Amino acid sequence: MNTSIDLAEMRTFVAVVTDGSFTTAAERLGTDKARVSRIIRRMEEKLSAQLLARSTRRLSVTEVGRDYFERAVSILTAAEAAEAAVAHQSGEPRGLLKITAGAEFGTMVVDGWIAEFLRLAPKVTVEAEYTNRFVDIIHEGVDIAVRVGTLQDSGLSARRLGEVMYGLYAAPDYLRRGPALSAVSDLEHHDLIMKTSRGRPSWTLVNGPDTETIAESPRAAVNSIIGVKNLALAGLGIAQLPRFMAEPLVADGALACVLPGWAEIPAPVHAVFASSRYMDPKVRSFVDLCLSAFQGR
Template sequence: MNTSIDLPEMKVFVAVVTDGSFTTAANRLGTDKARVSRIVRRMEEKLGAQLLIRSTRRLSVTEVGRDYFERAMCILTAAEAAEAAVAQQSREPKGLLKITAGSEFGTMVVDSWIAAFLRQFPKVTVEAEYTNRLVDIIHEGFDVAIRVGTLEDSGLSARKLGEVFYGLYATPDYLKQGSRINAVSDLKHHDLIMKATRGRSNWSLVNGTNSEKVTAAPRCSVNSTIAAKNLALEGLGIAQLPRFMAEPHVAEGTLACVLSGWAEIPAPVHAVFASSRYMDPKVRSFVDLSLSAFQGNKR
């Protein structure tokens, strides 16, 4: 038996069974009844089985025909899904892309991704909302969220872009004036600028397999990493900052690293979106660009 699959023939047979008539199926397919009948007859000859029972009054499906119909429907559905997936990926990104990200990471990092994306894809427009609340991207109509930190189990799809690494920093002038810092325990003798989390100010630092907690009362407690950086630049103490934020100032000589190697655990960064199965081209392109930009500039 010839087992090669002929999708056009399969579509004709499915149409006949669905419509219950050669004539109706022929009209819907834009052909004539005789051709449809010949195709079904040819299929029966190839399969070596009767699929339809024909009479002057009605058309009925044999048991074998019903089984073939159900399997053919699965094959055609899968073929259509495959074509749709390829078409989705091959289309040029266009239309409105709605992005959400945390306020600080959005302003300091995602802005540059959006700029590169808009330059690369002129038919796309972007609407970005930077907020520290957890956005429900499905119900609020966002295409993609950039999230820093451990993800909650939300049922959404996600792609890890990289990690944000941290360090301890202060101005060279501040470090000259204070006592030497050779160990984490020495930090209690210094002015600390801490970012408050749920009203609490402390640091959980790691260095390889070693870990230390810093619970000393800060000289200044803030709820913004940007504010912590600004205060550190004013020479008011030691702040824990993302490396991507601090390193440009280290290169300029306005900040210096303290206790190199000690910092909080790196925070993962993910792009979160509704589904990875049928991604809109503009979503896929933005996620790909974000990954490339992140990997090209280690954070």
């Protein structure tokens, strides 16, 4: 068996497995489906092993192919890290930076970070995916994931950027016509607007050492924090919102903060990436910019 390593072939195989399609992989690699198919067939002949199981309807990875895929990803990551270590000597960010973030946080916050980064790094291009699915950054070839909330255990590196702080808000018009509101217990007499994804919506509010659980049935429950904000602006009740979203609306008089000090525990925000030892200049620069932006809030 010829054991010479061809990184271009490895990248092609990883793209096919990641995308689950010869056609999609070819589009990503800027080539055609026939060439991708020839490369995979040549690899299988060289390795004397079947890497992919093909049928008219689907493409699947064999057990041998899965093992090869995992090792290929590790080799390509190491090769890219070696190149990044050399490129770091020049210190200038360049190339494609692939970023992922949650749909709402990406639209509301990460967009601004990307805009500033592109102004500061003219030789960098950015490809961003905002999605609420969990993105495997290694297998999907993503450089940085910006994640809100507690991180899962993994072999990835992460840098804490800051935290999202929350507060309770309502439109002044709603407060003028609503019941008195001076204590957390008064919330049971009010219309509440809650963000929910699954199960019964509720709030766990803290204020120093005190904790209160609000399990009243909300007037409205939506799975989008932007939707929560819009319903609060419409004067339909009290909402819990990120402070970075709500405070500009308070300054404009569109919302008012209620029960100051009471809110859910702040959510940490991290930049997650493959390695902290050999960080590509563009990755390091973007992470530093995100950290600076958070400190300036």
